[in-house]
Every structure is written in C-alpha cells, then in structure tokens.
Amino acid sequence: MNNDIRISLGLTDLNLTFDPNTEQHFSETNHNGTDTATWKLLLTYATTCDKCDNPMVNNGTKTVIHKGPRNAFKFQNFRIRKQKFLCKKCGHTSIT
Ligand SMILES: [Zn+2]
Numbered sequence: 001m002n003n004d005i006r007i008s009l010g011l012t013d014l015n016l017t018f019d020p021n022t023e024q025h026f027s028e029t030n031h032n033g034t035d036t037a038t039w040k041l042l043l044t045y046a047t048t049c050d051k052c053d054n055p056m057v058n059n060g061t062k063t064v065i066h067k068g069p070r071n072a073f074k075f076q077n078f079r080i081r082k083q084k085f086l087c088k089k090c091g092h093t094s095i096t
Helices: 003-009
Strands: 016-018 026-031 034-043 057-067 075-086 093-095
Touching: none
Parallel strands: 034 075
Antiparallel strands: 016 034, 026 034, 057 075, 075 093
C-alpha cells in the first residue's frame, strides 16, 4: 500500500496492509441509496510475549469493522482482520 492511498484513506497505522487473502481491495455496496466502500485490510506485525519475551506465533485472526472517514461520494468502512498471537512457551495470547 503506498502512502498516497494511506493518506487518502486516513490510515496512519503502518502495520495495516491490504488483506492478501482477498482478491479485491474493497467491495462496494449500496444501502438505501448510500454507497459504502468497504476496504479489506489486515493488521499484523511480529511481536514478543508480554509475559516471557519469547517470539509469538500467529494464532488466527479476528475481523472487526471500523467506520472510516466519509468522502464526498460515499461512506467508507475498514474491514480489518486483526492478527491473534500465541506464545508457545507460556500459552499467553494477545491480539493486535
Ligand atoms: Zn510467553
């Protein structure tokens, strides 16, 4: 994702990327005459355990929807898959 796209979407979190599991970066729906673009994003980064400082492994994702800024033409939502993490050493879990 380049910086122009980030700025136009109001995305400042550099750990956000377009979701590689989806073919299209966004989908558009029309609800009661209002267009909504839903951007499909993935939030992930490498992390270490809060408890024992070992590297954590990926442990699935949780999907959330955030309302984004409205531009002149439509509403924008961000569908974000948040990475979940598991520490194999102590069993501690966390999420982005
Ligand atoms: Zn741990």
